[in-house]
Amino acid sequence: xxxxxxxxxTNDDGINAPGIRALIEVINTxxxxxxxxxxxxxxxxxxAITINSTLYVWQINSDNEPQLEYCCSGTPADCVKLxxxxxxxxxxxxxxxxxxxxxxxxxxxxxSGTMSAAIEAGIEGIPAIGFSLLDYKxxxxxxxxxxxxxxxxxxxxxxxxxxxxxxxxxxxxVSKEQIKGIKICRQAKANWVEAFDKRQNPQGRDYYWLSxxxxxxDSGEDTDEWALxxxxxxxxxxxxxxxxxxHIKTLNRWDLNAQLKH
Amino acid sequence: xxxxxxxxxTNDDGINAPGIRALIEVINTxxxxxxxxxxxxxxxxxxAITINSTLYVWQINSDNEPQLEYCCSGTPADCVKLxxxxxxxxxxxxxxxxxxxxxxxxxxxxxSGTMSAAIEAGIEGIPAIGFSLLDYKxxxxxxxxxxxxxxxxxxxxxxxxxxxxxxxxxxxxVSKEQIKGIKICRQAKANWVEAFDKRQNPQGRDYYWLSxxxxxxDSGEDTDEWALxxxxxxxxxxxxxxxxxxHIKTLNRWDLNAQLKH
Numbered sequence: 001x002x003x004x005x006x007x008x009x010t011n012d013d014g015i016n017a018p019g020i021r022a023l024i025e026v027i028n029t030x031x032x033x034x035x036x037x038x039x040x041x042x043x044x045x046x047x048a049i050t051i052n053s054t055l056y057v058w059q060i061n062s063d064n065e066p067q068l069e070y071c072c073s074g075t076p077a078d079c080v081k082l083x084x085x086x087x088x089x090x091x092x093x094x095x096x097x098x099x100x101x102x103x104x105x106x107x108x109x110x111x112s113g114t115m116s117a118a119i120e121a122g123i124e125g126i127p128a129i130g131f132s133l134l135d136y137k138x139x140x141x142x143x144x145x146x147x148x149x150x151x152x153x154x155x156x157x158x159x160x161x162x163x164x165x166x167x168x169x170x171x172x173x174v175s176k177e178q179i180k181g182i183k184i185c186r187q188a189k190a191n192w193v194e195a196f197d198k199r200q201n202p203q204g205r206d207y208y209w210l211s212x213x214x215x216x217x218d219s220g221e222d223t224d225e226w227a228l229x230x231x232x233x234x235x236x237x238x239x240x241x242x243x244x245x246x247h248i249k250t251l252n253r254w255d256l257n258a259q260l261k262h
Numbered sequence: 263x264x265x266x267x268x269x270x271x272t273n274d275d276g277i278n279a280p281g282i283r284a285l286i287e288v289i290n291t292x293x294x295x296x297x298x299x300x301x302x303x304x305x306x307x308x309x310a311i312t313i314n315s316t317l318y319v320w321q322i323n324s325d326n327e328p329q330l331e332y333c334c335s336g337t338p339a340d341c342v343k344l345x346x347x348x349x350x351x352x353x354x355x356x357x358x359x360x361x362x363x364x365x366x367x368x369x370x371x372x373x374s375g376t377m378s379a380a381i382e383a384g385i386e387g388i389p390a391i392g393f394s395l396l397d398y399k400x401x402x403x404x405x406x407x408x409x410x411x412x413x414x415x416x417x418x419x420x421x422x423x424x425x426x427x428x429x430x431x432x433x434x435x436v437s438k439e440q441i442k443g444i445k446i447c448r449q450a451k452a453n454w455v456e457a458f459d460k461r462q463n464p465q466g467r468d469y470y471w472l473s474x475x476x477x478x479x480d481s482g483e484d485t486d487e488w489a490l491x492x493x494x495x496x497x498x499x500x501x502x503x504x505x506x507x508x509h510i511k512t513l514n515r516w517d518l519n520a521q522l523k524h
Contacts (some may be wrong), residue, residue, distance in 0.1 A: 005523075019312050035517070041312060041314070043314070044309070044310060044311045044312070044313040045310045045313070046308035046310040046311070046378060047308030047309060047372050047373055047471060048306060048307045048308040048373075048471060049306045049308065050306070051305060051306040051472055051519055052303070052305070052306070053457075054461075054463075054470065054471060055469060055470040055471070055472065055497070056467070056470075057468075057470070058337065066447075077308070077373075078472065081456045081458075081472065082458065083297070084456075084468065085456045085457070085458055086308050086460070086470070089290040107502070108307050109307055109386060109504055110381065110385070111310075111339075112309055113498065115306060118450075122371070123286040123369060126455065143522055145325055145355055151518060152500045152518065155427040155516045155517060155518055158516075158517075159515070159516050162468060162506070162509045162512055162513075164451075164506075165506045165509050167513075169503075176475030181519045182518040182519055184510050184513040184514050184518075185308065185336050186503075186505040186507060186510065187503055187504055187505045189426075189503070191385050191386065194343045194346075194347045195336075196317075196343075196347055196348050197347070197385070198343065199316075201316075205318070206318075206319075207316040207317060208316065208317040208318075208319070208344065208348070209317070210311060210317065210340065210343065211314055212312055213422055222360075235513060235518070236281050236504075236505055237505065237506040237509040237510060237512075237513055238504045238505065238506060239505070239506040240369070240504075241373055241448075241449055241451070241503055242297075242372075242430075242446040242498075242500045242501055242504070243449045243498055243500065244424070244426075244427045244500060244501040245448060245500070247424045247499040248447075248499060249448050250499075251422055251424075251429075251446040251497060252446050254421050255417060255419075256413060256414065256416045256417055256443075256446075256497070257443045257444055262344050
């Protein structure tokens with residue numbers, strides 16, 4: 001009998017989110033599952049870690065399924081660190097994060113707690129995948145995601161994710177039949193044009209809500225945005241070496257040391 | 263008369279940190295300075311943004327120097343978004359973040375609020391630099407940093423930072439005379455081996471403090487870690503396209519679509 005892989009499951013919408021419940025259901029069919037996830041929603045936390053306050057972790061039983069589940073008071077990245085160091089007795093074979101309620105395509109990867117958890121695992125040398133569905137609603141329908149989550153996870157276990165790479169998977173919000181397939185992509189160049197919503201509190205003091213409009217600046221057909229608009233599941237190999245290697249030469253032409261000699 | 267550049271200054275240690283005070287002092291000699299910085303320390307916030315709570319911003323006067331100063335209740339990335347959209351009446355010519363109390367070299371860039379502010383500016387199309395001193399202490403000596411901050415900033419304004427690149431500058435904690443020069447580097451491969459400090463609260467409940475040991479896994483002499491250990495100021499061109507381009511081909515060999523056809 002082949003030993004089942006040990007898979008750490010986390011997310012950023014919190015342990016009770018429907019997205020992580022759908023993910024657990026799929027991953028239970030593939031491996032032994034340990035969940036370590038935030039006790040409350042952590043969207044937009046980026047790669048935050050908790051260094052100036054304390055962390056609590058406690059076990060819960062949310063259903064009669066075989067996974068072990070732990071709640072954590074920290075961020076998604078904290079959950080992975082705690083899972084690996086304090087909860088699991090061996091290094092997991094894979095870490096999966098999500099399914100996020102909302103897109104983490106293109107520049108959203110930078111702000112994403114879902115992807116920060118996957119990247120944290122990647123830094124620890126654990127193969128990792130972040131999954132997101134393009135529907136922000138709490139009651140989003142995760143059913144059509146399941147076969148794609150299963151296929152991608154099984155492929156990752158079979159072939160191995162390249163070293164120092166984490167997969168960023170986004171799934172269009174359409175029926176399973178409408179999805180044309182899975183496409184390997186690059187991150188589209190895009191940004192958010194913020195429009196702060198300025199209001200007054202009951203004491204008359206101004207405050208702001210962050211809001212904004214997503215702007216895709218990239219028409220490339222090899223991008224995740226193109227894939228998603230055309231009903232493909234996008235998979236972007238994502239790295240945490242942020243060096244812009246090709247610009248090292250450019251910067252070496254600056255006068256950085258000339259002036260300091262005087 | 264040449265118009266002075268408009269420079270947005272921010273950080274993650276908070277508007278009252280000695281590091282940002284040193285930065286403001288240098289930048290006041292180069293341009294017109296507007297400070298938008300967190301009201302309290304935000305270290306380890308990564309690229310967090312505030313989407314589920316409100317943001318406050320208010321003007322302060324901390325000294326008699328020429329800069330305009332605003333405090334913000336949000337994260338470093340929030341400060342840049344608010345500065346650009348709500349406070350400044352034109353796009354700044356440059357954004358500088360820091361000087362951080364502690365290293366943001368190698369993998370620390372991922373967790374860094376200082377660098378997330380600079381990266382946020384980069385995403386907005388604003389040339390940006392994050393500065394950090396390798397001394398975590400509040401009373402760190404920022405004097406030796408100043409000529410290096412000035413030279414790098416002046417070079418950035420003169421030559422222009424390449425598009426979609428942000429500079430990650432780290433400064434060794436030694437005297438000015440000991441610093442051998444400024445070196446363009448790549449991000450060293452490194453990680454943190456966490457060792458959670460488990461304690462009990464007065465009610466007998468377990469909690470954790472995150473702590474850990476930094477491990478440099480990279481002996482390359484072209485890395486930021488090598489430069490810093492050898493008393494160079496390190497400058498890493500840092501990008502926010504996280505695509506691992508060279509692995510797109512590898513992933514195209516997986517059976518991602520074969521299984522879905524059945």
